[in-house]
Amino acid sequence: MIVRRALISSFAIVGLGGILAAQVPVLDLKLGLWENTVVTNIGGAPPVDTSKMSPEQAAKIVDAMKGFAGDRTMTEKSCIKKEDLENESFMLPHDAKTTCTRTVGTNTRAAFVADITCTGARPMKGQVNIQSLAGGTAFKGAVKMETSAAGRTTNLAMTMTGKYLGPDCGSVK
Secondary structure (H helix, E strand, O other), X not given: OOOHHHHHHHHHHHOXXXXXXXXXXXXXXXXXXXXXXXXXXXXXXXXOOOOOOOHHHHHHHHHHHHOOOOEEEEEEEEEEOHHHHOOOOOOOOOOOOEEEEEEEEEEOOOEEEEEEEEEEOOOEEEEEEEEEEHXXXXXXXXXXXXXXXXXXXXXXXXXXXXXXXXXXXXXXX
């Protein structure tokens, strides 16, 4: 799917996930090979409670999280198939410990906007906003999520762009 692989990678960084409920997006996006660029920024407290760790262990966690600070850009190719756009869990990976619902505000061929609320092991709230451009041969989007665990809040902000390369995906999945 266009941004699914990039989103899964980005959400895995902070341990986020969810199963979205109902309403398939109707975005106008061409089927085939895409090149996608995702810029991810993670901010806030580390998603791990360091209060019960030794000072040395806590310092290692904080140092490791500094590596995730700031903008991280990932560009990759992906193949979008009809079934990807028909999938009810469009935009987020599955996580058996977290249940997510989405409230769709806009679902047209030009735009998909939804508020997301997740409960369970990894509660989070946020919004997804994707726009189809140039007759379905390009897209841009943004995802903003906030999660809290052990009294710590972590923010995830992503901007995405994609351009259609052609109908043949070759070996790209």
